[in-house]
Amino acid sequence: MSQVTTQPSTDQIWEWLDAVPDPEIPVISVVDLGIVRGVEWQGETLVVSVTPTYSGCPATSIISLDIETALRSKGIEDLKIETRISPAWTTDWLSEKGRAKLEEYGIAPPQPAGGPEKCPRCGSKNLTKVSQFGSTPCKAHWRCQDCLEPFDYFKCI
Amino acid sequence: MTRDDAFAQFLLRMGDNTLILGHRVSEWCGHAPVLEEDIALANTALDLIGQTQMWLGLAGEVQGQGKSADDLAFLRDAWDFRNVLLCEVPNGDFGRTLMRQFLFDAWHSIQLGRLMKSSDERVAAIAEKASKEVAYHLERSADTVVGLGDGTEESHRRMQEALDYLWPYVGEMFQSDEADAEMVKAGIAPDPASLREEYDALISRILSDATLTIPDSSFAHKGGRTGAMHTEHLGHLLTQMQWLQRAYPGAKW
Numbered sequence: 001m002s003q004v005t006t007q008p009s010t011d012q013i014w015e016w017l018d019a020v021p022d023p024e025i026p027v028i029s030v031v032d033l034g035i036v037r038g039v040e041w042q043g044e045t046l047v048v049s050v051t052p053t054y055s056g057c058p059a060t061s062i063i064s065l066d067i068e069t070a071l072r073s074k075g076i077e078d079l080k081i082e083t084r085i086s087p088a089w090t091t092d093w094l095s096e097k098g099r100a101k102l103e104e105y106g107i108a109p110p111q112p113a114g115g116p117e118k119c120p121r122c123g124s125k126n127l128t129k130v131s132q133f134g135s136t137p138c139k140a141h142w143r144c145q146d147c148l149e150p151f152d153y154f155k156c157i
Numbered sequence: 158m159t160r161d162d163a164f165a166q167f168l169l170r171m172g173d174n175t176l177i178l179g180h181r182v183s184e185w186c187g188h189a190p191v192l193e194e195d196i197a198l199a200n201t202a203l204d205l206i207g208q209t210q211m212w213l214g215l216a217g218e219v220q221g222q223g224k225s226a227d228d229l230a231f232l233r234d235a236w237d238f239r240n241v242l243l244c245e246v247p248n249g250d251f252g253r254t255l256m257r258q259f260l261f262d263a264w265h266s267i268q269l270g271r272l273m274k275s276s277d278e279r280v281a282a283i284a285e286k287a288s289k290e291v292a293y294h295l296e297r298s299a300d301t302v303v304g305l306g307d308g309t310e311e312s313h314r315r316m317q318e319a320l321d322y323l324w325p326y327v328g329e330m331f332q333s334d335e336a337d338a339e340m341v342k343a344g345i346a347p348d349p350a351s352l353r354e355e356y357d358a359l360i361s362r363i364l365s366d367a368t369l370t371i372p373d374s375s376f377a378h379k380g381g382r383t384g385a386m387h388t389e390h391l392g393h394l395l396t397q398m399q400w401l402q403r404a405y406p407g408a409k410w
Protein backbone atom coordinates (compact mmCIF):
# COMPACT_ATOMS: atom_id res chain seq x y z
CA MET A 1 0.00 0.00 0.00
CA SER A 2 1.47 3.31 -0.96
CA GLN A 3 1.14 6.31 1.24
CA VAL A 4 -0.74 9.23 -0.26
CA THR A 5 0.69 12.59 0.63
CA THR A 6 -1.13 15.67 -0.47
CA GLN A 7 0.73 18.90 -0.84
CA PRO A 8 -1.19 21.95 0.32
CA SER A 9 -2.08 24.10 -2.69
CA THR A 10 -0.15 27.31 -3.27
CA ASP A 11 -3.43 29.19 -2.67
CA GLN A 12 -3.53 27.60 0.76
CA ILE A 13 0.10 28.61 1.40
CA TRP A 14 -0.64 32.22 0.39
CA GLU A 15 -3.52 32.20 2.85
CA TRP A 16 -1.24 30.98 5.63
CA LEU A 17 1.37 33.59 4.77
CA ASP A 18 -1.29 36.28 4.86
CA ALA A 19 -1.60 35.50 8.58
CA VAL A 20 2.12 36.19 9.23
CA PRO A 21 2.39 39.76 10.59
CA ASP A 22 5.12 42.17 9.57
CA PRO A 23 7.36 42.35 12.65
CA GLU A 24 7.56 46.14 12.64
CA ILE A 25 3.99 46.96 11.58
CA PRO A 26 2.06 43.99 12.96
CA VAL A 27 -1.33 45.17 11.66
CA ILE A 28 -0.36 44.19 8.13
CA SER A 29 0.83 40.81 6.92
CA VAL A 30 3.97 40.02 4.96
CA VAL A 31 1.68 39.40 1.98
CA ASP A 32 0.01 42.83 2.38
CA LEU A 33 3.46 44.39 2.42
CA GLY A 34 4.16 42.81 -0.97
CA ILE A 35 7.44 41.21 0.02
CA VAL A 36 6.40 37.62 -0.71
CA ARG A 37 7.15 37.39 -4.42
CA GLY A 38 6.55 33.73 -5.13
CA VAL A 39 5.26 30.48 -3.69
CA GLU A 40 6.06 27.39 -5.68
CA TRP A 41 6.40 23.65 -5.26
CA GLN A 42 9.61 22.32 -6.79
CA GLY A 43 9.03 18.60 -6.44
CA GLU A 44 8.73 17.96 -2.72
CA THR A 45 10.24 21.31 -1.79
CA LEU A 46 8.23 24.42 -1.15
CA VAL A 47 10.13 27.47 -2.37
CA VAL A 48 9.07 30.86 -1.00
CA SER A 49 10.70 33.95 -2.55
CA VAL A 50 10.98 37.00 -0.38
CA THR A 51 12.28 40.46 -1.31
CA PRO A 52 13.63 42.99 1.20
CA THR A 53 11.89 46.35 1.52
CA TYR A 54 15.16 48.26 2.07
CA SER A 55 18.51 46.55 1.61
CA GLY A 56 19.57 47.27 5.19
CA CYS A 57 16.20 46.62 6.81
CA PRO A 58 16.97 44.72 10.02
CA ALA A 59 13.53 43.07 9.90
CA THR A 60 14.41 41.06 6.78
CA SER A 61 15.96 38.11 8.60
CA ILE A 62 13.18 38.10 11.22
CA ILE A 63 10.60 38.01 8.42
CA SER A 64 12.23 34.94 6.87
CA LEU A 65 12.32 33.29 10.27
CA ASP A 66 8.64 34.11 10.95
CA ILE A 67 7.62 32.71 7.55
CA GLU A 68 9.58 29.56 8.21
CA THR A 69 8.07 29.12 11.69
CA ALA A 70 4.54 29.67 10.38
CA LEU A 71 4.86 27.16 7.54
CA ARG A 72 6.57 24.54 9.72
CA SER A 73 3.70 24.82 12.19
CA LYS A 74 1.40 23.86 9.29
CA GLY A 75 3.44 20.72 8.75
CA ILE A 76 5.64 21.85 5.88
CA GLU A 77 9.00 20.16 6.38
CA ASP A 78 10.77 20.63 3.10
CA LEU A 79 11.04 24.39 2.81
CA LYS A 80 13.39 26.79 1.11
CA ILE A 81 13.27 30.56 1.52
CA GLU A 82 14.96 32.49 -1.25
CA THR A 83 15.86 36.16 -1.30
CA ARG A 84 15.04 37.86 -4.58
CA ILE A 85 16.25 41.45 -5.02
CA SER A 86 15.10 42.08 -8.58
CA PRO A 87 12.66 43.52 -9.48
CA ALA A 88 13.22 45.81 -6.51
CA TRP A 89 10.42 46.14 -3.99
CA THR A 90 8.06 49.05 -4.54
CA THR A 91 5.24 50.41 -2.40
CA ASP A 92 2.98 49.73 -5.44
CA TRP A 93 3.00 46.14 -4.17
CA LEU A 94 1.19 47.06 -0.95
CA SER A 95 -2.26 45.49 -1.04
CA GLU A 96 -5.44 47.59 -0.81
CA LYS A 97 -6.25 45.77 2.41
CA GLY A 98 -2.76 46.61 3.69
CA ARG A 99 -3.15 50.30 2.83
CA ALA A 100 -6.47 50.50 4.66
CA LYS A 101 -5.02 48.76 7.71
CA LEU A 102 -2.02 51.07 7.78
CA GLU A 103 -4.26 54.12 7.84
CA GLU A 104 -6.47 52.64 10.54
CA TYR A 105 -3.33 51.98 12.60
CA GLY A 106 -2.23 55.64 12.25
CA ILE A 107 0.32 55.34 9.45
CA ALA A 108 -0.51 57.32 6.31
CA PRO A 109 -0.23 55.02 3.26
CA PRO A 110 2.16 55.92 0.41
CA GLN A 111 1.00 58.27 -2.34
CA PRO A 112 2.59 58.78 -5.75
CA ALA A 113 2.64 62.53 -5.04
CA GLY A 114 5.32 61.84 -2.45
CA GLY A 115 3.49 62.90 0.71
CA PRO A 116 0.51 61.76 2.76
CA GLU A 117 -2.96 62.54 1.42
CA LYS A 118 -4.49 63.28 4.84
CA CYS A 119 -3.90 63.00 8.57
CA PRO A 120 -4.62 59.39 9.56
CA ARG A 121 -6.11 60.70 12.82
CA CYS A 122 -8.43 63.58 11.89
CA GLY A 123 -8.41 63.53 8.08
CA SER A 124 -7.07 67.08 7.75
CA LYS A 125 -5.07 67.91 4.63
CA ASN A 126 -3.13 70.64 6.38
CA LEU A 127 0.12 68.73 6.88
CA THR A 128 3.80 69.43 7.26
CA LYS A 129 6.87 67.24 6.82
CA VAL A 130 9.04 66.95 9.91
CA SER A 131 11.71 64.66 8.49
CA GLN A 132 12.24 62.59 5.37
CA PHE A 133 13.13 59.67 7.62
CA GLY A 134 11.14 58.08 10.42
CA SER A 135 11.14 55.30 12.95
CA THR A 136 11.99 52.60 10.39
CA PRO A 137 13.62 52.78 6.93
CA CYS A 138 10.22 52.58 5.22
CA LYS A 139 8.70 55.61 6.94
CA ALA A 140 8.96 59.40 7.04
CA HIS A 141 7.87 61.68 9.83
CA TRP A 142 4.99 64.16 9.32
CA ARG A 143 2.74 66.31 11.49
CA CYS A 144 -0.87 67.41 11.22
CA GLN A 145 -1.28 71.20 11.51
CA ASP A 146 -4.87 70.88 12.72
CA CYS A 147 -4.87 68.19 15.41
CA LEU A 148 -1.12 68.81 15.92
CA GLU A 149 -0.38 65.09 16.16
CA PRO A 150 2.82 63.74 14.63
CA PHE A 151 2.40 60.64 12.50
CA ASP A 152 4.33 58.20 10.34
CA TYR A 153 4.00 58.30 6.58
CA PHE A 154 4.86 55.17 4.62
CA LYS A 155 7.39 56.43 2.04
CA CYS A 156 6.54 55.86 -1.59
CA ILE A 157 9.34 54.08 -3.44
CA MET B 158 44.97 41.19 -14.41
CA THR B 159 42.30 38.62 -15.21
CA ARG B 160 38.74 39.63 -15.75
CA ASP B 161 37.65 38.07 -12.45
CA ASP B 162 40.40 39.94 -10.56
CA ALA B 163 39.20 43.17 -12.11
CA PHE B 164 35.56 42.31 -11.33
CA ALA B 165 36.40 41.53 -7.69
CA GLN B 166 38.33 44.80 -7.46
CA PHE B 167 35.35 46.72 -8.83
CA LEU B 168 32.98 45.04 -6.35
CA LEU B 169 35.30 45.78 -3.42
CA ARG B 170 35.37 49.41 -4.48
CA MET B 171 31.58 49.60 -4.49
CA GLY B 172 31.19 47.70 -1.22
CA ASP B 173 34.03 49.43 0.62
CA ASN B 174 32.65 52.86 -0.29
CA THR B 175 29.27 52.01 1.21
CA LEU B 176 30.78 50.17 4.19
CA ILE B 177 33.20 52.89 5.24
CA LEU B 178 30.80 55.76 4.61
CA GLY B 179 28.01 53.80 6.32
CA HIS B 180 30.22 53.33 9.36
CA ARG B 181 31.20 57.00 9.41
CA VAL B 182 27.59 58.13 9.22
CA SER B 183 26.60 55.68 11.97
CA GLU B 184 29.06 57.45 14.29
CA TRP B 185 26.44 60.21 14.52
CA CYS B 186 23.92 57.89 16.13
CA GLY B 187 22.91 59.54 19.40
CA HIS B 188 24.95 62.71 18.66
CA ALA B 189 23.12 64.58 15.90
CA PRO B 190 21.93 68.16 16.55
CA VAL B 191 18.24 67.17 16.58
CA LEU B 192 16.39 63.89 16.90
CA GLU B 193 15.03 63.90 13.33
CA GLU B 194 18.51 64.35 11.90
CA ASP B 195 19.82 61.60 14.14
CA ILE B 196 17.20 59.23 12.76
CA ALA B 197 17.85 60.34 9.19
CA LEU B 198 21.59 59.74 9.54
CA ALA B 199 21.04 56.33 11.13
CA ASN B 200 18.67 55.34 8.33
CA THR B 201 21.12 56.47 5.68
CA ALA B 202 23.87 54.46 7.37
CA LEU B 203 21.58 51.44 7.50
CA ASP B 204 20.86 51.61 3.77
CA LEU B 205 24.58 51.87 3.02
CA ILE B 206 25.44 48.89 5.23
CA GLY B 207 22.64 46.90 3.58
CA GLN B 208 24.08 47.70 0.15
CA THR B 209 27.50 46.67 1.44
CA GLN B 210 26.19 43.19 2.22
CA MET B 211 25.15 42.79 -1.40
CA TRP B 212 28.34 44.21 -2.96
CA LEU B 213 30.78 42.43 -0.66
CA GLY B 214 28.70 39.26 -0.80
CA LEU B 215 29.12 39.24 -4.57
CA ALA B 216 32.81 40.19 -4.25
CA GLY B 217 33.37 37.12 -2.09
CA GLU B 218 31.53 34.98 -4.64
CA VAL B 219 33.63 36.29 -7.53
CA GLN B 220 36.88 35.89 -5.58
CA GLY B 221 35.92 32.27 -5.05
CA GLN B 222 37.85 31.79 -1.82
CA GLY B 223 34.81 31.10 0.32
CA LYS B 224 34.81 34.53 1.95
CA SER B 225 31.54 36.01 3.15
CA ALA B 226 30.64 39.71 3.17
CA ASP B 227 31.36 39.69 6.92
CA ASP B 228 34.80 38.14 6.42
CA LEU B 229 35.65 40.88 3.93
CA ALA B 230 34.30 43.66 6.15
CA PHE B 231 35.83 42.58 9.43
CA LEU B 232 39.00 40.66 8.61
CA ARG B 233 40.85 42.84 6.12
CA ASP B 234 43.37 45.46 7.14
CA ALA B 235 43.57 49.05 5.89
CA TRP B 236 45.73 48.37 2.81
CA ASP B 237 43.17 45.92 1.45
CA PHE B 238 40.33 48.44 1.47
CA ARG B 239 39.33 50.02 -1.85
CA ASN B 240 37.04 52.88 -0.82
CA VAL B 241 37.71 56.40 -2.06
CA LEU B 242 39.33 58.67 0.53
CA LEU B 243 36.23 60.88 0.63
CA CYS B 244 34.36 58.11 2.49
CA GLU B 245 36.92 57.75 5.26
CA VAL B 246 37.61 61.38 6.19
CA PRO B 247 36.35 62.16 9.69
CA ASN B 248 32.83 63.53 10.10
CA GLY B 249 33.84 67.00 11.32
CA ASP B 250 30.77 69.06 12.16
CA PHE B 251 27.24 68.31 10.97
CA GLY B 252 27.71 70.56 7.94
CA ARG B 253 30.82 68.74 6.79
CA THR B 254 29.10 65.37 7.25
CA LEU B 255 26.19 66.49 5.08
CA MET B 256 28.46 68.06 2.47
CA ARG B 257 30.46 64.80 2.24
CA GLN B 258 27.19 62.90 1.94
CA PHE B 259 26.00 65.18 -0.86
CA LEU B 260 29.28 64.96 -2.80
CA PHE B 261 29.15 61.16 -2.50
CA ASP B 262 25.38 60.75 -3.11
CA ALA B 263 25.63 62.74 -6.34
CA TRP B 264 28.33 60.39 -7.67
CA HIS B 265 26.59 57.32 -6.24
CA SER B 266 23.26 58.06 -7.89
CA ILE B 267 24.85 58.57 -11.32
CA GLN B 268 27.03 55.46 -10.95
CA LEU B 269 24.08 53.26 -9.92
CA GLY B 270 22.02 54.57 -12.82
CA ARG B 271 24.74 53.37 -15.20
CA LEU B 272 25.19 50.06 -13.37
CA MET B 273 21.50 49.26 -13.78
CA LYS B 274 22.44 48.62 -17.41
CA SER B 275 25.38 46.36 -16.50
CA SER B 276 25.98 43.25 -18.59
CA ASP B 277 26.19 41.31 -15.32
CA GLU B 278 22.65 40.77 -14.10
CA ARG B 279 23.70 40.46 -10.45
CA VAL B 280 25.32 43.91 -10.62
CA ALA B 281 22.26 45.33 -12.38
CA ALA B 282 19.96 43.89 -9.69
CA ILE B 283 21.96 45.33 -6.80
CA ALA B 284 22.15 48.69 -8.57
CA GLU B 285 18.40 48.71 -9.17
CA LYS B 286 17.74 48.04 -5.48
CA ALA B 287 20.32 50.53 -4.20
CA SER B 288 19.42 53.32 -6.63
CA LYS B 289 15.97 53.75 -5.08
CA GLU B 290 17.51 54.27 -1.66
CA VAL B 291 20.23 56.54 -2.98
CA ALA B 292 17.77 58.77 -4.85
CA TYR B 293 16.25 59.44 -1.45
CA HIS B 294 19.67 60.08 0.16
CA LEU B 295 20.51 62.58 -2.56
CA GLU B 296 17.20 64.39 -2.22
CA ARG B 297 17.83 64.86 1.48
CA SER B 298 21.53 65.73 1.38
CA ALA B 299 20.98 68.20 -1.48
CA ASP B 300 18.07 69.86 0.39
CA THR B 301 20.15 70.13 3.55
CA VAL B 302 23.16 71.54 1.72
CA VAL B 303 20.91 74.20 0.16
CA GLY B 304 19.19 74.90 3.49
CA LEU B 305 22.44 75.34 5.38
CA GLY B 306 24.44 76.97 2.57
CA ASP B 307 21.72 79.54 1.95
CA GLY B 308 20.98 79.78 5.66
CA THR B 309 22.46 81.93 8.38
CA GLU B 310 25.83 83.64 8.17
CA GLU B 311 27.35 80.94 10.36
CA SER B 312 25.80 77.97 8.56
CA HIS B 313 26.90 79.45 5.23
CA ARG B 314 30.46 79.90 6.48
CA ARG B 315 30.59 76.33 7.79
CA MET B 316 29.23 74.85 4.56
CA GLN B 317 31.74 76.78 2.46
CA GLU B 318 34.54 75.56 4.76
CA ALA B 319 33.25 72.01 4.41
CA LEU B 320 33.22 72.29 0.62
CA ASP B 321 36.74 73.77 0.60
CA TYR B 322 37.99 70.95 2.83
CA LEU B 323 36.30 68.13 0.90
CA TRP B 324 36.77 69.34 -2.66
CA PRO B 325 40.26 67.80 -3.11
CA TYR B 326 38.69 64.40 -2.35
CA VAL B 327 36.14 64.62 -5.18
CA GLY B 328 38.49 63.94 -8.09
CA GLU B 329 39.38 60.42 -6.98
CA MET B 330 35.86 59.17 -7.76
CA PHE B 331 36.54 59.78 -11.47
CA GLN B 332 40.00 58.24 -11.77
CA SER B 333 40.44 54.98 -13.62
CA ASP B 334 42.98 52.19 -13.92
CA GLU B 335 43.31 48.85 -15.71
CA ALA B 336 40.59 47.22 -13.57
CA ASP B 337 38.16 49.89 -14.76
CA ALA B 338 39.26 49.41 -18.36
CA GLU B 339 38.55 45.69 -17.99
CA MET B 340 35.07 46.45 -16.59
CA VAL B 341 34.30 48.80 -19.48
CA LYS B 342 35.40 46.15 -21.96
CA ALA B 343 33.16 43.55 -20.34
CA GLY B 344 30.23 45.98 -20.24
CA ILE B 345 29.99 45.51 -16.46
CA ALA B 346 30.65 49.08 -15.34
CA PRO B 347 31.21 52.51 -16.92
CA ASP B 348 34.51 54.33 -17.15
CA PRO B 349 34.60 56.47 -13.98
CA ALA B 350 35.75 59.49 -15.99
CA SER B 351 32.58 59.32 -18.10
CA LEU B 352 30.47 60.28 -15.06
CA ARG B 353 32.22 63.59 -14.51
CA GLU B 354 30.22 65.81 -16.82
CA GLU B 355 26.87 64.75 -15.40
CA TYR B 356 28.29 65.04 -11.88
CA ASP B 357 29.60 68.56 -12.42
CA ALA B 358 26.28 69.68 -13.85
CA LEU B 359 24.37 68.24 -10.90
CA ILE B 360 26.55 69.61 -8.12
CA SER B 361 26.99 73.01 -9.78
CA ARG B 362 23.24 73.46 -9.83
CA ILE B 363 22.77 72.49 -6.16
CA LEU B 364 25.82 74.35 -4.86
CA SER B 365 24.78 77.46 -6.71
CA ASP B 366 21.31 77.24 -5.08
CA ALA B 367 23.19 76.87 -1.81
CA THR B 368 25.09 80.13 -2.59
CA LEU B 369 28.38 78.22 -2.26
CA THR B 370 31.47 78.56 -4.42
CA ILE B 371 33.19 75.51 -5.89
CA PRO B 372 36.95 75.89 -5.27
CA ASP B 373 38.98 76.71 -8.33
CA SER B 374 41.40 73.80 -8.07
CA SER B 375 41.55 70.42 -9.72
CA PHE B 376 44.06 68.95 -7.27
CA ALA B 377 42.86 65.51 -6.12
CA HIS B 378 44.06 63.31 -3.29
CA LYS B 379 44.19 59.71 -4.39
CA GLY B 380 45.20 56.25 -3.26
CA GLY B 381 41.99 54.99 -1.67
CA ARG B 382 40.38 53.14 -4.55
CA THR B 383 43.69 51.56 -5.56
CA GLY B 384 44.66 50.84 -1.95
CA ALA B 385 48.05 52.50 -2.56
CA MET B 386 47.66 54.97 0.28
CA HIS B 387 44.73 55.52 2.60
CA THR B 388 44.59 58.39 5.05
CA GLU B 389 45.64 57.81 8.64
CA HIS B 390 41.96 57.97 9.55
CA LEU B 391 41.00 54.63 8.04
CA GLY B 392 43.06 52.59 10.51
CA HIS B 393 41.40 54.36 13.43
CA LEU B 394 37.97 53.68 11.95
CA LEU B 395 38.79 49.99 11.51
CA THR B 396 39.92 49.59 15.11
CA GLN B 397 36.38 50.62 16.11
CA MET B 398 34.53 48.71 13.44
CA GLN B 399 36.50 45.49 13.63
CA TRP B 400 37.47 45.16 17.26
CA LEU B 401 34.81 42.65 18.22
CA GLN B 402 35.70 40.15 15.48
CA ARG B 403 39.39 40.71 16.16
CA ALA B 404 39.02 40.22 19.92
CA TYR B 405 36.55 37.32 19.67
CA PRO B 406 37.15 35.67 16.30
CA GLY B 407 34.01 34.09 14.86
CA ALA B 408 31.73 35.61 17.52
CA LYS B 409 28.09 35.50 16.39
CA TRP B 410 25.22 37.83 17.27
Ligand SMILES: [Zn+2]
Nearest residue numbers: 119122144147
Ligand atom coordinates in the same frame (compact mmCIF):
# COMPACT_ATOMS: atom_id res chain seq x y z
ZN1 LIG C 1 -4.81 65.54 12.27
